[in-house]
Amino acid sequence: MKILTVNFLTCAVKACKSSPLSFPLHFQDAELEQSDIEYNAAFLRNILPRVDWEALKITANELGFTTVPIEKPDLTPTSTATDKNPVRLPINTSEPQATDEKTMRDLHTLLLETEVREGKMVCGNCGHEYKIKEGIANFLLPSHLV
Amino acid sequence: MDYLIRFVQIRETFRRPEIEALALLANVNIDFLSYTENSPYSVVRLKDDVAAKMLIDRSISSKGIYELWGEGTTYDELHANVRHRSFSQWTLYQSCSFRFEFDTFSGSRTLAEQRSIIESFKYLGFNGPIKMKNSEQTFTIFEEYEYGNPNGPLRIFLGRFVGGSQRHVLNEYTLKKREYINTTSMDSELALLTANLSLAGEGKLFYDPFVGTGSFPIACSHFGARTLGSDIDGRMVRGRDGKDIKTNFRQYGLLSRYLDGLISDLTHSPLRKGRWLDGIIGDPPYGVREGLKVLGTKDGSRKEAVYIDGEAAHLQDKYIPPKKAYSFEAMLDDLLEFAAEMLVDGGRLSLWMPTANDEDVELGIPAHPCLELISVCVQTFNKWSRRLLTYRRVADSQVEDDLPVRQKMEMKGSTANDLNSFRKRYFEGFKTPLAGVSIEKPATGES
Numbered sequence: 001m002k003i004l005t006v007n008f009l010t011c012a013v014k015a016c017k018s019s020p021l022s023f024p025l026h027f028q029d030a031e032l033e034q035s036d037i038e039y040n041a042a043f044l045r046n047i048l049p050r051v052d053w054e055a056l057k058i059t060a061n062e063l064g065f066t067t068v069p070i071e072k073p074d075l076t077p078t079s080t081a082t083d084k085n086p087v088r089l090p091i092n093t094s095e096p097q098a099t100d101e102k103t104m105r106d107l108h109t110l111l112l113e114t115e116v117r118e119g120k121m122v123c124g125n126c127g128h129e130y131k132i133k134e135g136i137a138n139f140l141l142p143s144h145l146v
Numbered sequence: 147m148d149y150l151i152r153f154v155q156i157r158e159t160f161r162r163p164e165i166e167a168l169a170l171l172a173n174v175n176i177d178f179l180s181y182t183e184n185s186p187y188s189v190v191r192l193k194d195d196v197a198a199k200m201l202i203d204r205s206i207s208s209k210g211i212y213e214l215w216g217e218g219t220t221y222d223e224l225h226a227n228v229r230h231r232s233f234s235q236w237t238l239y240q241s242c243s244f245r246f247e248f249d250t251f252s253g254s255r256t257l258a259e260q261r262s263i264i265e266s267f268k269y270l271g272f273n274g275p276i277k278m279k280n281s282e283q284t285f286t287i288f289e290e291y292e293y294g295n296p297n298g299p300l301r302i303f304l305g306r307f308v309g310g311s312q313r314h315v316l317n318e319y320t321l322k323k324r325e326y327i328n329t330t331s332m333d334s335e336l337a338l339l340t341a342n343l344s345l346a347g348e349g350k351l352f353y354d355p356f357v358g359t360g361s362f363p364i365a366c367s368h369f370g371a372r373t374l375g376s377d378i379d380g381r382m383v384r385g386r387d388g389k390d391i392k393t394n395f396r397q398y399g400l401l402s403r404y405l406d407g408l409i410s411d412l413t414h415s416p417l418r419k420g421r422w423l424d425g426i427i428g429d430p431p432y433g434v435r436e437g438l439k440v441l442g443t444k445d446g447s448r449k450e451a452v453y454i455d456g457e458a459a460h461l462q463d464k465y466i467p468p469k470k471a472y473s474f475e476a477m478l479d480d481l482l483e484f485a486a487e488m489l490v491d492g493g494r495l496s497l498w499m500p501t502a503n504d505e506d507v508e509l510g511i512p513a514h515p516c517l518e519l520i521s522v523c524v525q526t527f528n529k530w531s532r533r534l535l536t537y538r539r540v541a542d543s544q545v546e547d548d549l550p551v552r553q554k555m556e557m558k559g560s561t562a563n564d565l566n567s568f569r570k571r572y573f574e575g576f577k578t579p580l581a582g583v584s585i586e587k588p589a590t591g592e593s
């Protein structure tokens with residue numbers, strides 16, 4: 001499971017959704033793997049504004065990564081979606097100055113090329129453990145939690 | 147400038163919504179000057195060839211687009227219209243290599259007839275070499291006959307080929323050649339159409355909550371989207387015999403675009419709430435065989451954790467979570483609510499659902515105040531049909547408050563059979579086939 005995906009996951013228990021303790025989930029016994037993923041600046045630019053930066057820093061720290069910038073890179077889109085043209089992605093002819101190429105490449109490596117193959121994710125609110133096996137996390141809940 | 151779109155004459159209700167979606171994606175303005183469901187030919191107005199090429203490049207419902215040089219109901223009319231409409235263009239193509247082609251719909255022409263018709267266009271004054279392969283320009287004579295009436299075409303067009311569609315990938319993506327499939331894998335052509343309707347594209351993130359063997363994520367990733375899938379059935383996500391969804395992505399060289407597969411249930415989704423998805427595509431299970439299941443207990447009560455040998459049962463590997471019966475309508479409502487919470491403004495939800503082809507059990511089209519219904523496409527089978535519904539997430543500022551939110555049906559302790567009207571009808575058999583319903587042709591029967 002990719003680190004980017006982890007940033008979009010929280011505890012599946014309904015009662016936990018409102019608790020700030022349920023996000024991000026915390027790793028235990030995580031085994032990591034690196035893979036080669038084709039770099040795509042358009043996707044990174046689109047997705048970074050949706051990444052919860054504080055949660056990413058916690059996750060990265062738990063997994064032993066220290067390369068996450070303290071602040072989210074400033075991607076100041078040159079155009080935002082408008083209602084008339086709701087699907088237009090920000091089109092930048094040049095990389096925004098605030099974000100250099102290296103920062104983007106490092107984020108690509110962390111968010112998309114780093115995967116958790118085995119381990120557990122634990123909810124900080126209810127303590128439920130979600131297992132990850134062969135890179136796939138299981139979020140089905142036992143009967144006392146649904 | 148006027149252009150002729152050459153549609154495929156199958157799954158007609160998908161065609162115009164697809165082209166409209168592609169116009170939005172390509173950011174081109176399009177006006178339909180003529181379009182009917184019973185013709186493969188549609189005349190549209192576009193800015194120029196560049197717009198026409200961009201529009202048609204991703205299309206699955208059409209074969210190509212042509213600059214319209216003339217139209218008529220007889221050849222006399224056609225020639226007069228060509229002279230009037232395209233006279234100024236003729237000199238542009240005077241010396242390039244070229245060829246003429248015939249495209250007859252519901253009719254046919256002998257080679258001798260074709261030759262004499264082609265010769266009747268001599269006045270265009272093309273002096274370049276005729277090349278049957280790789281010519282610089284291709285001119286096509288389109289003849290549309292009334293079905294079963296060979297006495298001359300109803301409509302004739304002359305067009306100059308401008309751009310081809312995406313249909314050349316269909317052979318590559320066919321399920322017949324895909325490594326990991328099962329009986330519920332969505333047909334690849336329909337999956338690609340769905341991806342177009344939902345505006346899947348470069349840089350975007352798409353999610354399929356009923357991922358199965360990955361048909362929709364593959365189609366979305368073909369068009370450049372990054373994709374995420376989940377399924378309540380862990381066997382689907384994990385794969386079998388060493389083959390899984392990733393095997394498919396690898397087969398198409400798209401592995402970099404597949405983010406992850408999760409084992410999860412839509413009613414207890416682990417996805418963080420927020421507007422971070424560009425698109426959601428799904429073919430929710432109707433539960434025809436087993437009845438729909440979601441996590442939960444039959445009577446709605448919470449149970450105490452069970453311990454076996456001192457370890458909590460639910461933490462053991464062989465643990466099977468409890469599932470309860472769930473109506474299809476309730477699932478659709480949950481899916482729409484989920485989409486409203488997760489989609490970015492302008493993001494789309496495309497979902498498949500059965501129509502059930504019978505006035506008794508016609509399933510209503512689900513509605514949500516934050517989701518504008520964009521298109522309803524229908525695929526008709528022998529005894530039933532299904533719909534592809536596409537919605538657009540409207541900005542919160544544009545949500546109309548007075549739209550009623552459909553009440554959810556809380557059903558406890560019922561059997562799947564009571565809950566799921568479609569499933570009930572399926573087992574009772576659809577008694578009365580509707581008159582006048584056209585039957586889906588096999589994929590190879592396209593014309």
Ligand SMILES: [Zn+2]
Pocket residue numbers: 011012013016022123124125126127128
């Ligand atoms: Zn929890």
